[in-house]
Amino acid sequence: MDPLSDVLALLKPKSYVSVGLDAGRDWAIDFPPPQGIKFNAVLSGSCWLEVDGTAEPVWLEEGDCFLLTQSRAFRMMSDRSLPPIPAHDVYAHVKDGVATCNGGGAFFLVGSRFGFSGPGADLLVGILPPVVHISQHSDQASVLRFAIDQMARELRGRHPGGFLMTEHLAHIMLMQILRLYLSAPDTEGTGWLFALADRQIGMAIGAMHAEPARRWTLQQLAAMTGMSRSSFAERFRQKVGTAPMDYLTRWRMMLAGERLAKSREPIGTIALSLGYESESAFSTAFKRVMARSPRQYGRDAAG
Known part of the structure; x- marks a missing residue:
């Protein structure tokens, strides 16, 4: 195998599929620090992302994806001036794998969390920035878009084998995001x-x-x-x-x-x-x- 495949095989990433988020207009949610790597993809709408300890917020649009690689609290919101509500209040009432905020209809998000059971998780996590943002306009993003759309269909459709399908899709998206991030012309860093x-x-x-x-x-x-x-x-x-x-x-x-x-x-x-x-x-x-x-x-x- 190649070195990236070697390391991911050694770390044994396991994906835990999160519920989708369907938000209406004028919303803001405060999320606790995630465990492992948090992956999210915006299927429709747009919002701001703020992560503790980072200088600038990130504007997310339809088709964008991002990784949160460190255990830091974060906020997502349609308007940065709005006071955020705790994520627990939104995700305490999940129906058909989707949490709804303000009636939904304006913004939809799907995602996963990756935990590592192998030794040396810092081989990957320790050299990535806190936020890896992949724009829908990135080169070769079509593969990522296919996986995102398919994951949304699996979450909404309850098809046979849907859980295993979403788990494999999440692994594909993690690998593709790392590829796109490394191929970006402005990506700089030190590490294998x-x-x-x-x-x-x-x-x-x-x-x-x-x-x-x-x-x-x-x-x-x-x-x-x-x-x-x-x-x-x-x-x-x-x-x-x-x-x-x-x-x-x-x-x-x-x-x-x-x-x-x-x-x-x-x-x-x-x-x-x-x-x-x-x-x-x-x-x-x-x-x-x-x-x-x-x-x-x-x-x-x-x-």
Whole structure:
């Protein structure tokens, strides 16, 4: 798989489909901090989005989507001067999967929340801004629009298999939003996710993900990208925020953590399969990255 698929597979995102919101004119709702990543799509109408700790509100129009990547309270409103009502008062009365505010008819929203059961959720969440806004006018947004419309039909229609369908649609939308966000010309950031847009550094990350047990050297990775050792090391650190060998070690420990949590493999076997000649060397690296010994990590996961 490619590095983005690798990480999402490791994090095991699970979507929890939220109810739709059908709002009438002149409305404002105050939402509590979400758990995990919150995804929403505007099917009709428009509104303002304000998120605690961000400088500017975001104007949302029909077809727009957004991710809330951090646990921060937020508000959505047709008019920023209106006093917001608590979301609980609106969502306490849900009918056919839709909450109604002020009679509905002017604005409709669907969404999901993504939780992560795998180790190292900060691999994704920690490098994204608090709000990722994708406009309906973005390139390649047609795939996203199809998924949004289909999710709305599933929520409203109660079709057989609708729950599983909406869960898979939510995963498609999460992946597509990340793709669109990374391809935007004004997107800047530091981290493995942003580095994938760089052809040479992305090639090196892909190679490390494809063969994590290989005894990679800085020279080998630099030669693969057609760069000198010093140029490659400097550019990798600028793009990813860490040195190439440190990134490789962290990725190996993420893979090890998954196996420690989900299998009964001996620690020595896991160590050898990830390129470590001794269990002690592996354990030292694991504790440095994961802040726990492999045995303690496995016990905590089992508990």
